[in-house]
Amino acid sequence: TAAYTAEIAAIAHGGGVPLHVDGARIWNAAVALGTTAAALLAPADSATFCLSKGLACPVGSVVVGQRDFIWRARRARKLLGGGMRQAGILAAAGLVALRDGPAGMIERLAEDHANARRLGEALAEMPGVRDLDPTRIRTDFVIFRVSGDAPQREAFLAALEARGVLMVAYPHGQIRAVTHHGIEAAHVERTIVAARDALAEIGAGSRPMAVAG
Structure with a gap:
């Protein structure tokens, strides 16, 4: 501020x-x-x-x-x-x-933020996603973990990529997704489906856990 x-x-x-x-x-x-x-x-x-x-x-x-x-x-x-x-x-x-x-491009950043919130809210409800509190998503970053160890995270990222969705490994075992220009609401909905299918494929089945603010 x-x-x-x-x-x-x-x-x-x-x-x-x-x-x-x-x-x-x-x-x-x-x-x-x-x-x-x-x-x-x-x-x-x-x-x-x-x-x-x-x-x-x-x-x-x-x-x-x-x-x-x-x-x-x-x-x-x-x-x-x-x-x-x-x-x-x-x-x-x-x-x-x-x-x-x-x-210009500044005003439309609000669209990226809204898309990130939608993605975060959906991911937070999925079994296997943890450490994600969607109320803390203020901009275009969505950072979370999946249940399991590092190979589980890599398996999830690979399963996403096979479905045409790219997220990246982030420090401390986290995963980062970023919304940006060219990513629209329809793409977010497809990402949600891809994430749910990828979690099911790798067998990540624990319930989500929210990070305390």
């Missing part, structure tokens, strides 16, 4: 340290909180955000800050040999993604 950023900024600035925010998914956070990225980042001295995560650009990130900071960042990039020729075609995608309203 903006209040949390302000609290951290006050601590950092009190020690004479500038605050940089890694805002890779800042747009998802802003949409989920019903605010703007500018409000969330206002107390910071600099920030980065990603154009490919959520905003569906093919590549790219943006560094933002005061004019003198950007000058130093550009100089450091050149000193280190960083650069890309004819990058305008990539920048154009970023400009489109950052447009306001339905012409």
Whole structure:
């Protein structure tokens, strides 16, 4: 939240340290909180955000800050040999993604969040899925575990892939599913069916267990 950023900024600035925010998914956070990225980042001295995560650009990130900071960042990039020729075609995608309203990609992130909640609610009801509390799904990530050990998790992921659904192994025995541009409600419903069939195939039959908030 903006209040949390302000609290951290006050601590950092009190020690004479500038605050940089890694805002890779800042747009998802802003949409989920019903605010703007500018409000969330206002107390910071600099920030980065990603154009490919959520905003569906093919590549790219943006560094933002005061004019003198950007000058130093550009100089450091050149000193280190960083650069890309004819990058305008990539920048154009970023400009489109950052447009306001339905012409851009920010407003539609709410669709990804709704799809993730639908997926999480359905998964949480399935025997064999555990450590998933759908009330904690605020953005486009759904993170959970399946009953059993690591081979059981790998078997589940393989069974999903055989049904045309890709999820990834995540640290601490978890599984991560992410909704994004191009994943629509119908795809979520097919994913739910595929997950139920995959769980049955691998024999994961214990009841779901919710993680305490």
